[in-house]
Amino acid sequence: MTPSLASALMPLMRGLDAETAHGLALRGLALGLAGRDGAADAPRLATRVLGLEFRNPIGLAAGFDKDAVAVLPLLRLGFGFVEAGTVTPRPQAGNPRPRLFRLTEDAAVINRMGFNNAGLDAYLARLQGLARPLPGVLGANVGVNKEGADPERDYPALCRAVAPHADYVTINISSPNTPGLRDLQGEERLASILDAVAPRALGKPVLVKLAPDLAEDALAPIIEVCVANGVAGLIISNTTIARPDTLVSPNRTEAGGLSGAPLFARSTEMLARAHRLAGGRLALIGAGGVSSGAQAYAKIRAGAGLVQLYSGFAYGGPALIGRIKRELSDLLARDGFAHVADAVGADA
Template sequence: MSLRERVGLPVLHRLDPERAHAVALSALRAGLAPQPGPVTSPRLASRLAGLDLPNPVGLAAGFDKGAEAPHRLDRAGFGFLELGGVTPRAQPGNPAPRLWRLPADRAIINRFGFNNPGAQAVAERLARHAGPRRVPWGLNIGANRDSPDRAHDYAEVLRVLGPHVDFATVNVSSPNTAGLRQLQGADELGDLLAGVREANAGLSAPVPIFLKIAPDLDAAQISAIARVALDAGIAGVVATNTTTDRTGLKDPRANETGGLSGAPLFAPSTRVLARLSVETGGTLPLIGVGGVGSAADALAKIRAGASAVQLYSALIWGGLSLAARIAQELDGLLAAEGFATLAEAVGTDRDRWLRD
């Protein structure tokens, strides 16, 4: 952790969490955050759904919802970025307070509800940052909470923003928009992905499409989602979003309504990841997210079946420089385990997660 982070993080933790997030983004835009550039090595570099990644450690959606600082995050050590989530029309999200730190559990709870400036505003911001990128930029896409046709919303966001990003993630798993997780049902999901696929085909340069799923799924639901994902021909699956489960938490704020992320999500999300890897026969690229806070966590996700990982909540405790540190240490861990490439490690320990 940099000296600036050691001084700044305690200050941010004394602020309201949402205010602290806004201050952190402002500091990032001003160039005050660590910018080591992408961390890479022959062992870390990989190809994911046609995307060349300098390393497999990505930024999860939610940190930069409105694409305010992708040009700075591009230099922060990540191997790829996921911006958003974004809906067709701007919406304020749920009333505040809607973000809580749980220090005793190294976790956070949010019930933002897809607050964002809307697809057109994000497109204008991304257009200002057109040009060469150090890492791929992706976008998490969603639906307006009052939309009469949510499937249409996903396709519409892709039509507007597809020309400005390198990949897109269909988010049907946020617990903070009423009814959204019902779109994970096989029939609903198949129809939704068909519309997204049609919109993608209409772009001058179609992008890889990922699907983000919830951790609160049983084996039958995971199996059904795997079949739909394979039939739809999507590029991969992001496993997982936040959870509504509160088992084993210690912090007095644990009962706040919303999605839980951070350390307690690591095991359940990794079990879903491993099950999905089995159900897809290892043929579909998976991105593991949920509780990643160290290189050991990242390697565990990879060995459970992930070709890449993402983090967000851990940045609250470890600072933005955590991404570069995890990538650097992951290189050493892979070498120590005898893996010459990242791909060699993918899925090598997934069966253990299915037994737990």
């Protein structure tokens, strides 16, 4: 099967409950049923970020493959990188179902999954079993359990466990679906966690994933804490608990984090602010509402060295990846950029 054919079959999945469809899609991917993208990426899309070489800047955000069951098939679809997780120290079931909702009319998704995953041991076993070298960069996204968590204990242990098996590690302190997690974004608490993690000693780049709902004056202190503690980059942003007035789907009132098209403007504005504040001291990954090459390009021009998809991929399917890369390459060529890195922060 080709990515285009896999995408053509996706409307059939939309007749199913969203979480059931997601589970079936992951199983199909793990079996290689989505095929692979055999086209070579345009040379201008290759980039170096976080000290790592990416064949293109388009990645899959954490949350899609929580248990790292389909890393290799996902990379074969054409992503430049895949971020697996969020993984927690112990397995947990997450929140009661239903907990994943399509907002089709808004090209959006609401989730309140609650870090459902099979736990660190199962996750590590899958990472260790991957055939190397991988055809792209692998990120590991880590979080804490809902019950019995000790962030200063758990985040360092998680980072040390996954670092030998991933190219970078992301500390998730911004999911809205684990009570108290977003409180860890406070300047003092984040400094305490990062001091315990000791990113400079980990041997792999460490990133922090932030929420788009931070107060405007909170971003600068967080950036300074991250820089001071050796963090390599930020992912901007996670889902939002805000509900724009433009939402029309019947599911718009569901609790949880909103992702997809309604998040694009908010997350891109935050990304641009982070780019100005960081002044080149942190790599930035732009996430939130990307479903076209033009939107990926906007993230890059706002300051993102890399871009992640989630809801756009869920709606558009595997064929979306190649389309975004082609559109992005054409836009770079149109504006005279020989390499994608040349366009980073062009609108700053």
